[in-house]
Amino acid sequence: MAKTRPSPSAPPPVQAEQQRLQEDARREKHWKRWGPYLSERAWGTVREDYSSYGTAWEYFPHDHARSRAYRWNEDGLAGISDRHQFVCFAIALWNGRDPILKERLFGLTGNEGNHGEDVKEYYYYLDSTPTHSYMKYLYKYPQGEFPYNRLVEENRRRGRRDLEFELIDTGVFDEDRYFDVVVEYAKASPEDLLIRIQVCNRGPDLAELTLLPTLWFRNTWSWGLDVRRPRIKAVEAAQDLSAVEFIHDYYGRRRLLFGGHPTLLFTENETNTRRLYGDAHGARYVKDSINDYIVRGDKEAVNPEQIGSKVAAQYVLSLEPGATETVSLRLTNDGEAARCGGGAFNDVFTQRLWEANEFYDALAPADLSSDARLVQRQAFAGLLWSKQFYHYDISRWLKGDPAGPEPPRERLKGRNADWTHLYNADVVSMPDKWEYPWYAAWDLAFHCIPLAVVDPTFAKEQLILMLREWYMHPNGQIPAYEWAFGDVNPPVHAWAAWRVYKIEKKRKGAGDRVFLERVFHKLLLNFTWWVNRKDAEGKNIFQGGFLGLDNIGVFDRSAPLPTGGHIEQSDATSWMGMYCLNMLSIALELARGNRAYEDVASKFFEHFVYICRAMNNIGGEQIELWDREDGFFYDVLHLPDGKTCHMKVRSMVGLIPLFAVETLDSDLVDSLPRFKHRMQWFIENKPDFSAHVETQSHDGGVRRFLSLVDRHRLRSVLRYMLDEQEFLSPYGIRALSRYHKDHPYVLSVMGREHRVDYEPAESGTGLFGGNSNWRGPIWFPVNYLLIESLQKFHYFLGDGYTVEYPTGSGRAIPLNQVAAELSRRLTHLFLLDRQGRRPVFGGAKKFHADPLWRDAIPFHEYFHGDNGAGIGASHQTGWTGLVAKLIQQSGE
Incomplete structure (x- = not known):
């Protein structure tokens, strides 16, 4: 990315983004209060599903999304919100041809796609700093009518062996007949957000676009729990501006300024019961009123009194081929901040971009190519843009709301009914805010590795969050994902915590031992859950269900086997071997400062050796997971009649044993005499197991090698x-x-x-x-x-x-x-x-x-x-x- 320096009169402070991160971590300034926490899909989710049998996609389809108020989360295009998602901002677009406003990303449901659910849009996260002091997003919007029906019909027609039918395949981008819509955010202060939207006509002809920057409140008042309804109203502003003001119980007074003096359209973020349910007495000003005003030309659809819980500014842009128009906005609590656009306004963007470049240049290796820098920068941007406010109170969801209908009784014995303790209302790292707008435990563990490079505080917070009392089940299980919190993900949380600790230690010179200790104590509960629930015969051979590997096996490994019996899983056992070694590494690190951890380190050392022995089963009666003929690890099928067989699928299942490997250096072991003494006793007195601990001399000391695979x-x-x-x-x-x-x-x-x-x-x-x-x-x-x-x-x-x-x-x-x-x-x-x-x-x-x-x-x-x-x-x-x-x- 091009590096643009600010004017010499206003040089940026050294590593300004690092300073912001430190201020936020110390809670001196809340730089992360506002960020890209808005989902890109809230329809079709489990949270919004109040059907009898869990048909989430069908219960709340895309066609309802513009008209029905969400209960739990909001969604939008290129949007932001506060960290509690009380206040939301996003853009809407209309090319004059679409049947509805483009307010959210479109995609196919699980039943419509020939390979499951699938977003059918082109959008890109181009940049973000960890505090979201600067962010950049690109959306490519066709000038012709968006082919909603054609995408559904063609993909539904195709079989699983066919390629997916993509938006680019429809021809809607031919001759470059589309708009590039770039949305940038820059923070002048933690509570002063500058917004710049640039629209470029990439096509060969004059084209018109209606741009609708939109501000609204998440609906918290329609459910019978909190009747307070915050209001947005139009207020006077400078001659070249339009402005709205709101007072929120949590955030106080704020204004959104719109440059260029656009028309303001007000309505309510409430369900259109007239459209959805044929309610003749339904409210007039509803969630999709602005859509009806723009697309259908219904001039009575919006509130003429210019007050509501949702407002949009109407900009009608007419662009020559190649032309770009810029719209400037400002969301602020600063009564003196009265400017949108102009030199000082644009200088903030220039400076924040310079600081973003400074931040990422300091991280990137010096000899990295410009192309590798671009890929890395956008990968970090995607991780940071994929934060989402995730709200889900399962107890309330099961019981229903006071102002809502009674939920169907079937759900009390259905999905997630055993997770009534779970209460989520946090900013969480998502796998993907459209296809997976819900956290998945093992995905999140991997997210935290690159996140630790740019924001170790956030990475640590995420790992701790999954282990807190309102997430982790009282029995010690970590929640998997919202479609089935009780399903089983690979136990990689300890690995991620250990890696995040080491990444931060390498960068800062000191590790966060308090973080490591907090994680370790909760993981002891989770490890015990695994041992008690997933070692069916108490032989240190584990079953974990599908373990995140979906269709890798012959059968659905989460369901009862059509053969009866059970599967001893090479991957489940290997993940547990890796888990043991991760916990051993953490315990040994903690033992450096607190000798009490030496004993629990011994426990994980010995438990690993037992797993190693069971997995390789040299000379034992049980069939080995290792197939001697092929020289590879396979799952073993145990039939009800006592017969067993290797299921000889050469898959990742047989490579996962490689993950369980660690070396213990003598300088560490020698510094922990109680651990060393117990380890030596175990090796000397358990000769059948000592073969799984290889040693070699190194620099006058001894290295000990622990691995499931010799x-x-x-x-x-x-x-x-x-x-x-x-x-x-x-x-x-x-x-x-x-x-x-x-x-x-x-x-x-x-x-x-x-x-x-x-x-x-x-x-x-x-x-x-x-x-x-x-x-x-x-x-x-x-x-x-x-x-x-x-x-x-x-x-x-x-x-x-x-x-x-x-x-x-x-x-x-x-x-x-x-x-x-x-x-x-x-x-x-x-x-x-x-x-x-x-x-x-x-x-x-x-x-x-x-x-x-x-x-x-x-x-x-x-x-x-x-x-x-x-x-x-x-x-x-x-x-x-x-x-x-x-x-x-x-x-x-």
């Missing part, structure tokens, strides 16, 4: 993983081996065939909704863990331990170089190649060739296993934002 089995697993005909793709490690393209795994049960085929793109099965696929694509989070694990293996095994890379090439390299090569492959999903193409764009020619599209980067949920094209949720910067950390590491 050096011999490691070579066998890597032979598969690094084979380009198996797991190794040009862009990372596939979730399923390409071997299954010609050799599908088939299991016949009760006359029905269950199979796993190699599917490098979208899923061909409806298992878990069919909107994500683990049967061949590349997924960032597990690739990141594989890279980290290879680095840990290299730390102990050294340069002398080499493997063929790729398998069969005859080229042998040490494991740290393998890790670097995998990192390079992953980052090249987004970077320009020699032909000036970004693999993430797949076959979309316009995205590759047009400079107005090429440098706006989407961060998809997962990626085509052969060509790297982005698939699934198009804005899942959540865990794909890990690319920012990989780019960071490449230059460190």
